[in-house]
Amino acid sequence: MQQPVFRLIIIGGLYLAVMNIGFDNSIVGIVLKLIITLAYLVGIFFCGKVLDIVVHYGLKDLAAKTESSIDDEIIPIFHKTMNALVWVFGVIMIMGAWGVDIAPFLAGLGIAGLAISFALQSTLANIFAGVSLIIDKTFKVGDKVQLDTGELGTIHDISLRSTRLLTYDNEIIVIPNDALAKAKIRNFTQPDHRVRVSVDFTTEYGTNPEKVVNVISDSIKKNISGVLESPMVAIEFMEMSDFALKFTARFWIGDYRQAYNKKIEATNLIYNELNKAKIGIPFPTRTIYMKK
Numbered sequence: 581m582q583q584p585v586f587r588l589i590i591i592g593g594l595y596l597a598v599m600n601i602g603f604d605n606s607i608v609g610i611v612l613k614l615i616i617t618l619a620y621l622v623g624i625f626f627c628g629k630v631l632d633i634v635v636h637y638g639l640k641d642l643a644a645k646t647e648s649s650i651d652d653e654i655i656p657i658f659h660k661t662m663n664a665l666v667w668v669f670g671v672i673m674i675m676g677a678w679g680v681d682i683a684p685f686l687a688g689l690g691i692a693g694l695a696i697s698f699a700l701q702s703t704l705a706n707i708f709a710g711v712s713l714i715i716d717k718t719f720k721v722g723d724k725v726q727l728d729t730g731e732l733g734t735i736h737d738i739s740l741r742s743t744r745l746l747t748y749d750n751e752i753i754v755i756p757n758d759a760l761a762k763a764k765i766r767n768f769t770q771p772d773h774r775v776r777v778s779v780d781f782t783t784e785y786g787t788n789p790e791k792v793v794n795v796i797s798d799s800i801k802k803n804i805s806g807v808l809e810s811p812m813v814a815i816e817f818m819e820m821s822d823f824a825l826k827f828t829a830r831f832w833i834g835d836y837r838q839a840y841n842k843k844i845e846a847t848n849l850i851y852n853e854l855n856k857a858k859i860g861i862p863f864p865t866r867t868i869y870m871k872k
Contacts, residue, residue: 709761782824784860
C-alpha cells in the first residue's frame, strides 16, 4: 500500500517541476499528459491491489464458512468483473486526459451492455435468484425439502445457475434457481430437526374408541424408540365412515431422517397391537352401483 502512495507523490513532484520548466508549451503539454497517464496507471494498479485484498482476505474467507458452492463461483466472477471495470474507467480517464472524445465510446459501451443484458437475461435471473436463496437462508446443502410440484429429496448442491435435488430414488433433479425462488418450498429441517409422524388406521364398528386410544398410545410410547415426550403421543378418533371407524396416530421424533422408518415401524406395531387386543380391523369394502 505504501508504494503506490510514494509513487503518486513522486509523480506529483514531477508534474510541478515540469510546470515550472521553461520549455516549449507543446512539449510541456505532452510531458504533462504522460505524467497524468502514469498517475492514472498507478491509480489503476492501486485499485486492483485493494480489490485483490478484499476478495482474498474478506470474501473468500467468508465463502469458506458456507456449505453452498454458489458463493465460490460468484466471487471469481465478481473479482474479474470489477478488475475489468477498473481498467475500463481508467482507460476512459486516460483518453480524456489526451483530449480524446469519449462520448461515442461511452455510447458504444451502453449499447453493448444493453445487448449483453438481454442475451444473458435468463442467466442473470438465475444468478440473482441463487444469491437471494442464500441470503434468505431458504435452505442449505443437506436439507430435506419438498417442492410445490411434489418433488421430495435433499439439497445436493447449490450452483451459480441451478440447484440439484437428490431424490430418495437416488436421482438428481436440476432446478433453475429462478424457478426455485418463485416456488413454495417445504423445508423439513427448519426451524429444527423434529418432525411429526402420522399413521392412519381403521377399526370395525362396535369398537370402544377409548380402548383403541389407550392401547395404541401406550404401545407407541413403550415400543418405538426415539419418540419425544413433548409434544405428547396423540391417538385421534377422526371419523365414523361408512364401513369403519377412522383413527390417526400422531407422534414426534427428534430427527426428520428417521420419519419414514418410524412410520413403517408404527404401522406394523399398530396392526399387531390391534390383533393382540382383539380389536377388529375391517376388510376394505367397495360399493358397485348397477344401472337398471
